[in-house]
Amino acid sequence: MADYDLVIRGGTVANACATFTADIGIRDGRIAALGLGLTGGRETIDATGKYVLPGGIETHCHIEQESATGAMTSDDYYTGSVSAAFGGNTTIVPFAAQHRGQSIADVVRLYDDRAGPKSVIDYSYHLIVTDPTEAALKDELPAAFARGITSFKVFMTYDKMIVSDEQMLDILKMARDNGGLTMVHAENNALIKWMVRRLTERGYTQPKYHAVSHPAASEVEAVRRGIALASFVEAPLLFVHISTDAGARAIADARMDGRMIFGETCPQYMFLTANDLDRPGAEGGKFCCSPPLRDVKTQTDMWRHLNAGSLQLYSSDHAPYRFDETGKLSAGPNPPFNRIANGMPGIELRAPLLFSEGVNKGRISLNTFVALTATNAARLFGMDDRKGAIAIGYDADIAIWDPDKAVEVTAGGMHDNMDYTPFEGWELKGWPVTVINRGRRIVDGGELKARAGDGEFLARKPFDPTGFLPPRAPEMNTATNFGADLF
Secondary structure (H helix, E strand, O other): OOOEEEEEEOOEEEOOOOEEEOEEEEEOOEEEEEEOOOOOEEEEEEOOOOEEEEOEEEOOEOOOOEOOOOOEOOOOHHHHHHHHHHOOEEEEOOEEEOOOOOOHHHHHHHHHHHHOOOOOOEEOOEEEOOOOOHHHHHHHHHHHHHOOOOEEEEEOOOOOOEOOHHHHHHHHHHHHHHOOEEEEEOOOHHHHHHHHHHHHHOOOOOOOHHHHHOOHHHHHHHHHHHHHHHHHOOOOEEEOOOOOHHHHHHHHHHHHOOOOEEEEEOHHHHHOOHHHHOOOOOHHHHHOOOOOOOOHHHHHHHHHHHHHOOOOEEOOOEOOOOOOOOOOOOOOOOOOHHHOOOOEOOOOOHHHHHHHHHHOOOOOOHHHHHHHHHHHHHHHOOOOOOOOOOOOOOEOOEEEEEEEEEEEOOHHHOOOOOOOOOOOOOEEEEEEEEEEEOOEEEEEOOEEOOOOOOOOEOOOOOOOOOOOOOOOOOOOOOHHHHOOOOO
16 A cells, blocks of 8 residues: 655755755645655656745736726636646635625625636635625624635725725724735825826827826835824735835835735736837737836846845736737727726746746745745735645645746747737746646646646635734834724
8 A cells, every 4th residue: 555645756845944855745635744765655756856846826816807897807717727827836816806886795605606616726815895884894804704715905096996094994903803914905096097187188198108107106105004004003914016116115114113014026027117018009008007017126126125025925916808809908909008907917927937037047045936936925814734835734735846947938838818928938947847736736747637626715814923023012103002992
């Protein structure tokens, strides 16, 4: 009788904290042994010359989700999860979006119906909250938390999504009381609307003006305001898709003060610039996302902040809208920048870009790569009892990387339901060649081995900031100092 269902032999294993040589024995979907010279596997993978890493955890992606304007992303939970798997991911946490007038309970049921039959890898959701009614705050969101959906997102911009500062305080307090982590899209709505109006009135409507309409100041102001609100009610807050040095510095300063403040950036701010928006006709619309692409200096800034720990997450913000009338060109073949669907595909390239341009070029260590692509997300989002590390008892979620495998990026080589990639023609070095989710080979030798519905819903733990922040002395300017009768 075999001791293990699968043994991975001869590889270099890396976690966020250490790199070592070991064989891995897998039994019943979990890591059962780490050692040297393991035998007795029904199957064996020779990983000699390769890196054996925790499976990626992608926690910022928009899959089978309607926008506020009613546009549906091009990827459903099948194509989105398949594309994620080919990029070395074993878990995804997309958004389940509430639109005004919808109950939270109805939103959760809707996304259960979408994800359960289709996802090939494990999944959970972040709720997007746009209608924080009394019922949502007192009953529906706590019920979602009890089920293990312990994070959600709010918007400080977009007229159909925005919550007021007062509503945000209510939401932050509710999350704090129930063990939730709030995520926020931080841009100043009034500043953006003012810029859009002035640009369009003067005929500046080409895609390149999208970047002009979302200046860095709009992000920086909103980040600082969000920090003030979260700090006042002593609630955790995660700023997503940070695109400016000043925004990241504000987060770093808050963390040094012991605040429960966290940050994320994305590949587009590290590898693309606003110059990509300046293309003939509507071509620049392929690169419209919010916050917008910045400049070469920002790319350098983001590398520095990732290495310094100012930002804890690196996510794709995969928002796939095809370059046709169903997506980017829904307002016509040459739409003004403010009527182009915001977002770009990238779930499959998230980790390969960081490996090729980061690990292989010496910008980050292999351990930092693991932290940014898996471990930090597992910790922040309540999965670190089973995901994000190669350790005995954890799910056997593993990506085997060939550090020398060269790949030319093409739209046709991707596995999403898109007709373009913003990284067309890029030459990347380092690629996941075998991906394993709970002991099952889901990608191997360039072929999909998983089936729709193989993924499992993950009930996640409450948010726990332990280990992320330095201690700080109590203050007298927070709402909690006024007593439970007011708070």
